[in-house]
Each structure stands twice: as C-alpha cells, then as structure tokens.
Amino acid sequence: MKVKLAAPLEEDSIVDGEGLRCVVWFQGCPHNCLGCHNPETHDINKGIEVDLEDVLEQIRKLEFQNGLTLSGGDPFMQPEAASEIAKYAHELGLNVWSYTGYLYEDILKDEKMTELLKNIDVLIDGPFVLQEKSLACKFRGSTNQRVIDVKKSLESGRVINYYEDGR
Numbered sequence: 001m002k003v004k005l006a007a008p009l010e011e012d013s014i015v016d017g018e019g020l021r022c023v024v025w026f027q028g029c030p031h032n033c034l035g036c037h038n039p040e041t042h043d044i045n046k047g048i049e050v051d052l053e054d055v056l057e058q059i060r061k062l063e064f065q066n067g068l069t070l071s072g073g074d075p076f077m078q079p080e081a082a083s084e085i086a087k088y089a090h091e092l093g094l095n096v097w098s099y100t101g102y103l104y105e106d107i108l109k110d111e112k113m114t115e116l117l118k119n120i121d122v123l124i125d126g127p128f129v130l131q132e133k134s135l136a137c138k139f140r141g142s143t144n145q146r147v148i149d150v151k152k153s154l155e156s157g158r159v160i161n162y163y164e165d166g167r
Helices: 052-060 079-091 111-117 150-156
Strands: 002-005 010-013 021-026 048-051 067-072 095-099 122-125 146-149
Touching (some): 002 052, 002 079, 048 052, 052 079, 146 150
Parallel strands (some): 021 067
Antiparallel strands (some): 122 146
C-alpha cells in the first residue's frame, strides 16, 4: 500500500500532542482553511508517495517517543493507510493523536474513517477558523476545535473532552 506524505516523519515534537511525539504529515486536505499553517499540504497531487511498510519501519526505529501524531493535510483523506499506521503505533506502545478538519460526528458517518477513528486515542477535530484563533488553545489553533477522548466518546455515544477529567 502506498501513502502520500507531505514531508518525512518528524521526531521529537512537543507541540502536536502530549509528550515527545513523532508526527506523520499526510498530504491532501479538502478543507482549505483560511490561515492554515500547512497550506502546502492541501494539494493531493503534491508531496511524496512512499510505501506504507517504509513508514512503519521508520516508526519501529523510533527512540524516546511517547506517542505518534497523525497530521497534515488531513489523515482522514487516507483512512486505510492512517489506520494501519495507528494500529502499528499502538502495537509498539505509543499513544496516537490525530488532527482533522472533519467533525467527529461526520467521521462516524463514513465506515473507513470510523475504522481509523477507532485506532486513535485523542482527536483534535474541526476546521481551523481564523476568527477564532487563540494562542491559549492547548494543542489546537482555534477555539472551535475540540480535543476529544476517542475511546470514552465511542463508549458513551457522545463527545467527551479529553481534558474533562482535569488532565
């Protein structure tokens, strides 16, 4: 399976989720949010096409990372490949966060996207809205975006804020 990435994997990120993380930058995003900090990732025809196995091998070689973050672009445009990456990260004991411009509720309407969602621990959902941009937002760019505890949300049938329990 091939996967379209915007850039090589980035190690040691401290801004794309809790802890020290590796970030997988997916190419392709349909949202085209005004003020997006990664507009070069929007065009699905750009980026680099790589074998999924090569990405998994790079993840296997990681050292000192607490987790893996799926970003981009939008990982939900490549749900099958992103799901395989997330599953593999879990096998290695890494937690998985993901960013998407889609809303959690809309993801649940698509079978392939839902399968990816089931392999994510924390989801930052919703488009970036320039008018709601705030530097006070933890791990997100605008106040409309939610930081969702996916496992608890799927179990309860409603969106559960990741920070609801005081984290």
